[in-house]
Amino acid sequence: MLENKNKKVLPTLREGAGSLLIVLIALSAVIALSLILSKNPGKTLGYFFLGPLQSRYYFGNMLNSAIPLIFGGLGVSLAMQSGNFNLGGEGQIYGGALITTLCTIYFAPLGIVGALLALFAGASTAGALAGFSGFLRMKWNTSELITSFLISNAVLLVVNYLIAGPFLDPSTSLIATRKIPETFRLSALLPPSNLSTALFFALVAVITVHIYLYKTKSGYELRMTGLNSRFAKYGGINTKKFIVLPMFLSGFLYGLGGGFAIYGTYFASIKEFSAGMGWNGLAVALIAKNKPSAVIPAALFFAYIEAGARSAMLHSDVTFEIAAIVQSIVFFLISSEVLLTLFEKKRRPA
Amino acid sequence: MMHFSIPILHSAVTIMTPLLLASMGGLFTELSGMLNIALEGLLLTGAFFSVVFTYFTGSMIAGTLLGIGCTMLLSAILASVTLNLKSNVFITGLAVNLFASGLTVVLSFALFANKGVVVFDNIRPLPLLGTPRLASIPILGDIFIGHSAFVYLSWLLLVICYFVLYRTPFGFRxxxxxxxxxxxxxxxxRPNAYRFASFLIxxxxxxxGGAMLTLNLGAFVPNITAGKGWIALVVIFLGNKKPFGLFIAAFIFGLADAFSNYAQGALNIPSDFILAIPYVFTLLAMIGSSIYAKNKGAIES
Amino acid sequence: MELAVEMLNITKTYPENNLRANDGVDFVLRKGEILCLAGENGAGKTTLMKVLYGLEDHEEGTIKIRGNQENISSPMVANRLGIGMVHQHFMLVEDFTVAQNVLMGIEPRKHRISYDLKKAVTLVNEVIERHHFSIEADMVVRNLTVGQKQQVEIIKMLYRDVDILILDEPTSVLTEQEIESLFSTFRQLAKRGKSLILITHKLREIKAISDRVSVMRNGKMLGTYETDEVDERQISALMMGKSISFFIEHTKKDDESRPVIEGRKITVLRQGQERPLLNGLSFTAYSKEILGFAGVSGNGLGVLEAVLGGFIPTFDGKVLHNGKDITNIGTALLRKQGLAYVPSDRLHIGSSLKATVQENIIVGESGSFKKNGFLDQKRVTKHTNDLLQRYSAKATAQMPIGTLSGGNIQKVILAREIERYRDYIVFSEPTWGLDVASSQFVYEQIASLRDKGAAVILISSNLDEMLTIADRIIILYRGTRVASFSGDEARALSKEEIGEYMLGIRNQGDRGA
Incomplete structure (x- = not known):
């Protein structure tokens, strides 16, 4: 048994070396950008790399911004492990969040049950949006990648309308719905930062998805379908089911991410509050290579870059958007077969 | 009816032009077998550099050409990372979008110390073209005459695009x-050589297309493209991957956009609904065509 | 005599499965001749030609074209040297016309930039007329029959003035008439000084068309002969080779044998192909019996496998399991009904290379490893280790199955399928690419299943294998049954005789199952 473990560790390290190289390239990009753009690169770099770790406020906010990324990353990973693409995260988070907000307000008298129902309703709505794309692919082989994106775009617009129209809270200057009752808000973890106990739910979600994928029959069948659907079909697995189900679950997780953003951070559906979260969730899943356990470090890395950029912006003379440049460099290289296999020994079967 | 529909159609023609331009380029990559989701980022890059170079050179033509040069450079990087480093085109496309959104703001801040809207006073509005004779053609003259050079250039390019794809060896390949x-x-x-060329196109x-967005305004607004590149991708599908199909599809999106502004005010229909219609329309078209393909395939098997 | 091609001592090993596809092969093609490269499946013919065409590299050996030593690193280089290849799978753009496909890369131009579509049609029509083909240059490829598409591929090469033409199994999908006209084209080409290599295993065609025939077996070149000086039987004997003797006991079908799987007039069609893939095939597989389906590939074995595995629907006819209709119910339901099946494509269908050995073992059976709703990993690993030991497969439960050797992968698949069999089991090409020891192991497993009462269906193009273990043999040729023998009857016949049935030289008529 021990011998097996050792055999597993080495290839993992080698696979990791490629990712590490990419992280190093990204970090050198930070240094290069500071040298070019900043009058005081030393200071900028100091704040960039150490800022997020120095105060409770920055550290808490960094962790908080990782939460929706974790949910989104899990959602995308699940879909990708089954061989499906979910490109509709933006609409699914936003839609899920709105339904959760509204249901919470209506179900408030039910107490904790109401909260659970509201989260479930929001997540299921988002799940249905993604699941529909899965259904279309199963039924007529319509590209789920394009349809999930189209549906998401339409949903974004409709939700915008609903927030600005029928459900607008006229009492604030924001374009937003009413806030959820205070009793439903998750407690803060590191005040004055935005971090809430939603973090724990995110960790629970990671563990749940990990267990589902690797410890249950359904998760096993899902992965087999994704790895080689001809083999899965040959083995007697109902491969059609594993087009719709993973897409539904993927949307469900995105929706949960939206719901917890409401419960932990925003307390109301604010117009376009979740813009970019869907895409970033996708990015996190790609960096994590669709492994649930790797979603946490990937989300933290993504959040760290953003927090570092924010800290450097506040205390030095660069702007926050350098984060996007650094992230995009990671993105550019993360799927490169050439770079990732640079360190892998060519696998030659014995 | 006429009194309001003609201005709407006129502005639809303006709005559709960047979509048409971006989707034309996207058509080349699409036909070469790559889903190019980087259109959004490329459009944004073009928008930023065109206006910035116009500001520095004082010439719209020079500015636009330099802007196009920068965009082609970025698309060349996209192509080589995708084709030579063997990356997933979908992921590198997202990277370009993210990169462009970051780079434009970072440079805007570095050059003008401004992350918001940068207005360039020395850039005059785009001249509108047309002769009184043409403009006096009933209805058509009102709709199609009196646009900037970009609009007419896009039509010319559409014809060239058709010619290249269907009447040259390059297009066949x-x-x-x-x-x-x-x-x-x-x-x-080498198929990849043709893919590379498609990315450059x-x-x-x-x-x-990006240049038109900013030069029309004489300003750069962060994220000025606001999803137009994504819509251009949808236009390719709705246009059935045919050059003149693109024209119709882009017009539908342009019309929805123009009409939504009007409907919001005059008819009290929320603009968001009208903007959502083309997506739903595209979705239905895609479902329809896949049902057709499946039924056709069923007979074969 | 002028030589077009000389290949000396070519050796090529596929790293994926360590298969030595070409082992010190010498090959010579004369100018202006038609040469058939013959051999059974897996003999190494296609590999050798891919090396010549620059699609595969090789570890050892030299290639001379018209006397000059060349390094053919890609098809581009091959084309430049005047070598063309018509692949078994067409390299055509279906939406383009014949002319557009033929002229890809060398299009006629008007005003330097535009594609002169009219001239393209004229140019290609000239070639078509010169060689008396039956198509027209402005036809869209999608609307052509398979035979016509093949013509397009040949025209493509002729237009490029290729003078060494390789054709990989050019007749496998054609009708008799199409084959006849194709052959007359070949003869004309040879007369014009072109040299042709036909990869084939059809004896009749070798006799009909070739000047010389080169025979390969197991990656080695056995020799090249003037076609006039050898008869079909001699070629067949060379192709089939001497059998390696495996020791398997045969049992007589006893009275307790009962029908388990019945096929009734199974017909499978494919559009664009005139001839059915399976044509009214009927058979009965009994318990305690190994029923073999023999034939040369392309004659319906693979289609039969796909039908039994639930991958393709039948057009007509029925499949019954213990009298129950199981026609076209799909793989998942077939599995529930008791299908156990070792597929011929063990790398893409039989296993999931990136998944671990134990994940490969429990596919379809994962439900029986549940504990409190979760998969009991310990039990899965224990079960897997147990099987690996019993089937003496060199592997551990947690390693990706893709890191195993071909023989060990097959052992894992066998272990899984034999464990789940209930009353029948399908084997397709179970020893393809395996060494002698592994093959013997597979045969022992199959025989012991039969002895335990299984109805075994063995689909194989390997005649030795058939004669070694089958209790009854049905021979398929062009999707129909041309002969059936009991195992003893078959073993009493010479291999050459059976080979003649497989190759369509003889036909028993339908004697009934």
Whole structure:
């Protein structure tokens, strides 16, 4: 048994070396950008790399911004492990969040049950949006990648309308719905930062998805379908089911991410509050290579870059958007077969 | 009816132009077998650099050309990372979008110490073209005459696009690359060379489309493209991957956009609904065409 | 005599499965001749030609074209040297016309930039007329029959003035008439000084068309002969080779044998192909019996496998399991009904290379490893280790199955399928690419299943294998049954005689199952 473990560790390290190289390239990009753009690169770099770790406020906010990324990353990973693409995260988070907000307000008298129902309703709505794309692919082989994106775009617009129209809270200057009752808000973890106990739910979600994928029959069948659907079909697995189900679950997780953003951070559906979260969730899943356990470090890395950029912006003379440049460099290289296999020994079967 | 529909149609023609330009470039990559989701980022890059270079050179033409150059450079990077480093085109496309959104703001801040809207006073509005004779043609004259040079250039490019794809060896090879790349490689040609060229063409048309967005305004607004590149991708599908199909599809989106502004005010229909219609329309068209393909395939098996 | 091609001592090993596809092969093609490269499946013919065409590299050996030593690193280089290849799978753009496909890369131009579509049609029509083909240059490829598409591929090469033409199994999908006209084209080409290599295993065609025939077996070149000086039987004997003797006991079908799987007039069609893939095939597989389906590939064995595995629907006819209709119910339901099946494509269908050995073992059976709703990993690993030991497969439960050797992968698949069999089991090409020891192991497993009462269906193009273990043999040729023998009857016949049935030289008529 021990011998097996050792055999597993080495290839993992080698696979990791490629990712590490990419992280190093990204970090050198930070240094290069500071040298070019900043009058005081030393200071900028100091704040960039150490800022997020120095105060409770920055550290808490960094962790908080990782939460929706974790949910989104899990959602995308699940879909990708089954061989499906979910490109509709933006609409699914936003839609899920709105339904959760509204249901919470209506179900408030039910107490904790109401909260659970509201989260479930929001997540299921988002799940249905993604699941529909899965259904279309199963039924007529319509590209789920394009349809999930189209549906998401339409949903974004409709939700915008609903927030600005029928459900607008006229009492604030924001374009937003009413806030959820205070009793439903998750407690803060590191005040004055935005971090809430939603973090724990995110960790629970990671563990749940990990267990589902690797410890249950359904998760096993899902992965087999994704790895080689001809083999899965040959083995007697109902491969059609594993087009719709993973897409539904993927949307469900995105929706949960939206719901917890409401419960932990925003307390109301604010117009376009979740813009970019869907895409970033996708990015996190790609960096994590669709492994649930790797979603946490990937989300933290993504959040760290953003927090570092924010800290450097506040205390030095660069702007926050350098984060996007650094992230995009990671993105550019993360799927490169050439770079990732640079360190892998060519696998030659014995 | 006429009194309000003609201004709407007129502005629809303006709004559709960047979409048409970006989708034309996207059509080349699509036909060569690559889903180019980087259109958004390329469009944004073109928008930023065109206006900035126009500001520095004082010439719109020079500015636009330099802007196009920068966009083509970015699309060349996209192509080489995708094709030579063997990355997933979908992921590198997202990277370009993210990169462009970051780079434009970072440079805007570095050059003008401004992350918001940068207004360039020395840039005059785009001249509107047309002769009184043409403009006096009833209805058509009102709709199609009196636009900027970009609009007429996009029509010209559409004809060229059709010509290149269907009337030149280059176009046949691009289409063959997407349809059955072994048909090229088994005869000793390199499909990836044609993909690379398609990416460059995408860069060219997106650069031009972006230039129109900012030069029209005389300003750069962060994220000025606001999803237009994504819509251009949808236009390709709705236009059934045919050059003149793109024209109709882009017009539908342009019309929805123009009409939504009107409907919001005059008819009290929320603009968001109207903007959502083309997506739903595209979705239905895609479902329809896949049902058709499936039924056709069923007979074959 | 002028030589077009000389290949000396070519050796090529596929790293994926360590298969030595070409082992010190010498090959010579004369100018202006038609040469058939013959051999059974897996003999190494296609590999050798891919090396010549620059599609595969090789570890050892030299190639001379018209006397000059060349390094053919890609099809581009091959084309430049005047070598063309028509692949078994067409390299055509279906939406383009014949002319557009033929002229890909060398299009005629008007005003330097535009594609002169009219001239293209004229140019290609000239070639078509010169060689008396039956198509027209402005036809869209999608609307052509398979035979016509093949013509397009040949025209493509002719237009390029290729003078060494390789054709991989050019007749496998054609009708008799199409084959006849194709052959007359070949003869004309040879007369014009072109040299042709036909990869084939059809004896009749070798006799009909070739000047010389080169025979390969197991990656080695056995020799090249003037076609006039050898008869079909001699070629067949060379192709089939001497059998390696495996020791398997045969049992007589006893009275307790009962029908388990019945096929009734199974017909499978494919559009664009005139001839059915399976044509009214009927058979009965009994318990305690190994029923073999023999034939040369392309004659319906693979289609039969796909039908039994639930991958393709039948057009007509029925499949019954213990009298129950199981026609076209799909793989998942077939599995529930008791299908156990070792597929011929063990790398893409039989296993999931990136998944671990134990994940490969429990596919379809994962439900029986549940504990409190979760998969009991310990039990899965224990079960897997147990099987690996019993089937003496060199592997551990947690390693990706893709890192195993071909023989060990097959052992894992066998272990899984034999464990789940209930009353029948399908084997397709179970020893393809395996060494002698592994093959013997597979045969022992199959025989012991039969002895335990299984109805075994063995689909194989390997005649030795058939004669070694089958209790009854049905021979398929062009999707129909041309002969059936009991195992003893078959073993009493010479291999050459059976080979003649497989190759369509003889036909028993329908004697009934």
């Amino acid at each position: 691009i289409r063959a690359t997407g349809l059955h790349q072994e048909a090229l490689s088994s005869l000793g040609m 995408s860069g060219f048309t997106c650069g031009l």
